[in-house]
Amino acid sequence: MFFEGYGYHGNSFEQSYRCYPASFIDKPQLEAGDKIIMPPSALDRLASLHIDYPMLFHLSNDATNRVSHCGVLEFIAEEGMIYMPYWMMENLLLQEGDIIHVKNVTLPKGTYVKLQPHTKDFLDISNPKAILETTLRNFSCLxxxxxxxxxxxxxxxxxxxxxxxxxxxxxxxxxxxxxDFAPPLDYKEPERQQTPVPAASKLGAQVQETETESEDAQIFTPFTGAARRLDGKAPKDESPIVVSPANNGKSKSINSMKQAIPSTSRSNSSRQTMGKLVFGSNSNPASRGAQKAAATNETKEEPPKKEEPKFQAFTGKKYSLKG
Incomplete structure (x- = not known):
């Protein structure tokens, strides 16, 4: 295999050429695919090898260790030269007139391809999938x-x-x-913005907490007052009732009632010993007897009252109409 004289050796096609962009031969359609233009001698060599169709080639830039693959469109280039799309030269880091190594290969049929656009503008196309399918029809391999x-x-x-x-x-x-598509290279995920809490809402929450605390402090607790007698005298052996606060209002009232019941019975007994009348008291028979005796003594001490004559009908004097 050698470049001078454009000769070919071996059982495979393998040759080095100088590469130039497609604009040198007025073939702008080459830019829409991955096909190159080769010299006629390459066609003679390929035909003699009975290689598989479609013809596919391995391209390598030995100076930069970059490789790619392509197909062939025509065999009309000058000997020792090939023309290729400019975007392909960029992938291989080639300049005009650089040496490129070409070798025929057989590639398997693709089953999966993952693509990544450089910019988000490609996704703004009305139907990027249809555009991509149309473009890839001009490609032989990836x-x-x-x-x-x-x-x-x-x-x-x-x-x-x-x-x-x-x-x-x-x-x-x-x-x-x-x-399959990967996110574009210039795509950035939107940052999650934390919504600031307005000062008014914070103030409202503080006011609500204050009101709740004041309501808890002003909860009415039944049966916590001091005992009072009907005759106005101070109660004897009376201790103030203390009710422990509880979380539930019902438990407060029940505990208060339990403590208030014995104090009520003590006040009733003290009232009965003083000889005073107590309304609605459940007094014992002895106390009732004492109260009855006291009432009898009071009745005896009072002087008897003279009864006034009652009116009797038809008891007056009679009178005559004659006078």
Missing amino acids: TTGDSIMVAYNNKKYYIDIVETKPSSAVSIIETDCEV
Whole structure:
């Protein structure tokens, strides 16, 4: 294998050429795909080898260790030269007239491809999937790590080949291939903004807590007052009733009632010993007897009252009409 004399040796096609962009031969359609233009001698060599169709090639830049894959469109280039899309030269880091190594290969049919647009503008297209399918019809193969160019509406969109299956380079001619999209390179997730709490709402919450505390402090507790006698005298052996606060209002009233009942019975007994009449008291028979005797003594001491004559009918004097 050698470059001088354009000779070919071996059982496979393998040759080095000087590369130039497609604009040098007025072939702008090359930019919409991955096909190159080779010299006629390459066609003679390929035909003699009986290689598989479609013809696919492995491109390598030995100076930078960059590789890619492509197909062929025509065999009309000058000997020792090939023409390729400019975006492909960018992937291989090639300049005009640099040496490129070309070798024929056979690639498996692709089953999965993951793509990543460079900018979010590609997703703003009305139907990016249809545009991508139309563009890929001009491609023969895809290589992991390459950046392909999609032209639409007088604008160029670059898309990275992130992953290919079943190998790092696959053929996409007459095959059903699943396509997945990664987020664009310039995509940024929206930052979650913490909503500040208004000062008015904080003040309202504080006022509400204060009101709740004041309401708890002003809860009415029954049966906590001091005992009083009906005759106005101070009660004897009376201790103030203390009720322990509880969380439940019902428990407060029940505890207060339990403490108030014995104090009431003590006040009733003291009232009965003083000889005073107590309304609604459940006094014992002895106290009732004492009260009855006291009432009898009071009745005896009072002087008897003279009864006034009662009116009797038809008891007056009689008178005559004659006078």
